[in-house]
Amino acid sequence: MIHILLLASLSDKVFPLVLGKRTSCAIWDTLSAAFSSPSESRIMSLTMALQELNQKPDEPVANFLKRAKTIAEELAVASHIVRPSAFNLHIYRGLKPEFGAMVSSLLTRTEPVLYDDLHAMLLSHEFLHGSTLNKLNVADSPPANAPTANTAQRLGSDSDSTTPTSQRRGRGRGGRGRGGSNGGISSGRFWCAICRKTNHSTNRCYF
Template identity: 45%
Template sequence: MSLNLALQDLSQKSDEFVTSLMKRAKSLSDDLATAGSTLKQTDHCLHILRVLRKDLHDIVPTLLTRSKPLAYSDLLGVLLSYEFMNQAFARPTSGIDPPPSTDSPSVNTAQHDTSSTSPSSQSGKSGRGCGGRGGRFHPQGNSSAQVTALITKLATEFSIKDLGPLGFFLGIEAVPQPNGGAPFDDPTCYRSIGGALQYMTLTCPDVAFTVNRACQYMHAPTMDHWSHVKRILRYLKQSCSHGLLVECSSKATLQAFSDADLAGSSSDHRSTGAYAIYLGPNLISWSSRKQKTVARSSTKAEYKGLADASTELIRLESLFQELSFLIQGPPIL
């Protein structure tokens, strides 16, 4: 019997799942190789795609038109995911109407827990495809009815435990808010003022950090964010007579000071690095911004701040050389 005929006979079984189909197809391919008729991996995958169950046919065109050649391991992962989503959303559960296809809830899964149990596991049913293992899930969505329906459907196939409202995920505390704060009624005004404040940081380094923080919410500002912007404006109005002191000095040395906190941002746990560079007694360059990566220690955050300050020092030193301005001694960091 050829591989194609064997797989067609295999796929006619109504209870055939992807895992079993792929395992048997691999066994048939190995038998052909032993008999001296080696089957290419791409041909092996194409044979499998031809005999998939009807509920998996929708994904076949996508897999056939992809630019990267199909690999057995890739095909297995894609088909398992697609089969699971079909079972989770397409098959109704007794007592609960299936969620509308136009508004499916989003689901975030947390760490697995092999000791968890559910009514389905206690009744002797093991999670299909999970080897009987339990799992913990943090379902999140904007529709409580659809989340409940999804949990019930998952419980029919897997041994899971609902941990309830999300409190912590990957070490980050989640504080639920009904709407994330009352939205500001004029976001265009907020964006206009936020953009203007960016120019103020060129001469007012003391507001660089607060302005940068306010501008992170231009896509959807709330009333709390607007109050923050108004506080910046009040500060600037009261300190408009203050400024940077620039004095004449014969001392032409470059000095840089840098600092960084550790996970100062509660939203993404990224550190904030800052530096200030002086030419003699005059401040000529400064920065205060969040680092692009999450630092695992205060030492790493400090070194990242030093690297940013060193980069700016090198740029300024090169600029002064082009201007034929002599710096007294090497830069000090």
């Protein structure tokens, strides 16, 4: 029963390794010998991948560091530990040119920078000098055709200057009469040009 379960769980690439094994013990021993100790070719492949690692033009630095750390962890599982100084050198070499000044400063340190510290410093540098800040500046800037306060004030004063004098006078309280008159005289008494009453003049109308 165990023999059948082991065979059923194997992939097409692994199955040829146990072909001809008649017992579950033989299958298990074969799989253990094949996968328990990493092959030299696997270690060389991971080492070359770490050496050739480069940050893509549109790749955030966090993703680049994650890829590098994944390779280093796989090497550690294969009993091939990558020293922090060597790991940092692979990171420095693979970063985009915009990190050049920062890399030059980090290389002057006597002790290698820990991964968490390096991660924080590179993220801060990307935020301050990369595309993230440029996107914020573009989002915060007003549209090109949006009027500013000075423009609105200037437009308001220009419209007043083009309004005829007789119409601009009519905006005051005393200019509300028809034809700009403050009132008239009827039978020797003043009458209001607004409400047509005779007990007050136009400039004292409250109706």
